[in-house]
Amino acid sequence: MSPPKPNSYIFAAIVIKLASFYQIDPILGMAFGLVLFWASYGIMKNSLNIFLQAAPKGIDLERIKKEADALPDVKEMHHIHAWTLTSGKNIFSAHVLVDNIEKSNRIIKQINEILKGKYKFFFTTLQVEEEYVGEEPKRIDFLR
Ligand SMILES: [Zn+2]
Known part of the structure; x- marks a missing residue:
């Protein structure tokens, strides 16, 4: 215009x-x-x-969680946050509960293939844990 x-x-x-x-x-x-x-x-x-650091447009966090949860060795992804740093640069962070922490690197790579490859996240941070560690109140999560 x-x-x-x-x-x-x-x-x-x-x-x-x-x-x-x-x-x-x-x-x-x-x-x-x-x-x-x-x-x-x-x-x-x-x-x-x-x-407002709103969830990025067109990003379905429920769907990302389902895809991550479906990966072998992943029990459950939680404390999922996604926000926009600047136009076109989305950030993602989450905790990933796993069976075997020794497989962390492979699990992180697999999840990053989804986050960076499919959803074009600019930067991701994943905390891998064998048991729930240092859980903050659930109210800060978009997904409960
Ligand atoms: Zn956790």
Whole structure:
């Protein structure tokens, strides 16, 4: 969407000159204001989501959890958080409960293939644990 062109000011001047319809000036002014608001609405909305650290658009955390939980050696993924650092750069963190902590590296690689490969996360942090460790209150989680 391009900003209003000077043509519209010329149009208003002609209307005023020919018809003495002075209200055309504020009417067009307000109309251009609405056009500008409409054109910038998407940018403002994205910026607000980044400030609020809202979950990235189009990322289904329930689905990611199901995919991770379905991996061999993964018991359960919990404390899942995802947010947008800056436009197009999403961050992910979670705890991963596993059967055997010795397989941590392979498990992290498998989960990162999903997170970075499929969901295009820019940065991920995974805490692998054989038993629940240092659990914070569940209220900070998006998924319970
Ligand atoms: Zn945990």
